[in-house]
Amino acid sequence: MPVRIRITAGKVIAEAELNESPTAKAILNALPIEGQANRWGDEIFFEIPVKLEEAPDARQEMAVGELAYWPVGAAFCIFFGRTPVSRNEKPRAYSNVNPIGTLAGDAKVLRTVRDGEAVRLERV
Numbered sequence: 001m002p003v004r005i006r007i008t009a010g011k012v013i014a015e016a017e018l019n020e021s022p023t024a025k026a027i028l029n030a031l032p033i034e035g036q037a038n039r040w041g042d043e044i045f046f047e048i049p050v051k052l053e054e055a056p057d058a059r060q061e062m063a064v065g066e067l068a069y070w071p072v073g074a075a076f077c078i079f080f081g082r083t084p085v086s087r088n089e090k091p092r093a094y095s096n097v098n099p100i101g102t103l104a105g106d107a108k109v110l111r112t113v114r115d116g117e118a119v120r121l122e123r124v
Contacts, residue, residue: 002101003028004124007078009037009044010117012109015124016067018101021057023069026050027076027100032122035076039115042081042108043091046119047074058096060085065107068097076121080107 002017005028018024027033027050035046054071062068062079070077072095079091080103086092113119 005031006122006124008120009110010113012113014109015104016101017104018067019099021055021098021100023052023055023098024100026052027069028123032120033076034118034120037113037115037117037119039113041083041086042111043077043079043083044110044113044119045070045073045075045077048076050074052098054096055098058098060093060096062091062093062097064091065103066091066099067101067103068093068099070097078103078110080110
């Protein structure tokens with residue numbers, strides 16, 4: 001059964017639903033997690049204490065509001081618009097990421113989050 005988490009980033013508080021993938025389960029087991037936001041276009045990512053390989057369903061093309069894990073950087077990623085490597089209006093990861101869930105509500109509220117702001121992931 002999917003599990004809900006809370007993402008607090010700067011002044012933004014959002015909820016998300018994690019899927020049932022092994023990657024999502026590993027991240028869920030590591031919660032709560034805190035880090036510092038890195039902005040890359042309309043993506044926030046930050047290193048987390050979870051080290052996993054690329055999943056069979058890993059991909060670069062993402063949807064607005066999608067959450068992912070980036071194996072290369074051991075990072076949690078939140079996509080809410082175009083990134084520097086986007087080919088159209090959709091988010092695109094730098095390299096393959098493991099999809100792990102989706103944000104509830106309007107993902108574009110994350111545009112107010114700046115580099116270096118605190119990010120916290122926790123169970124709802």
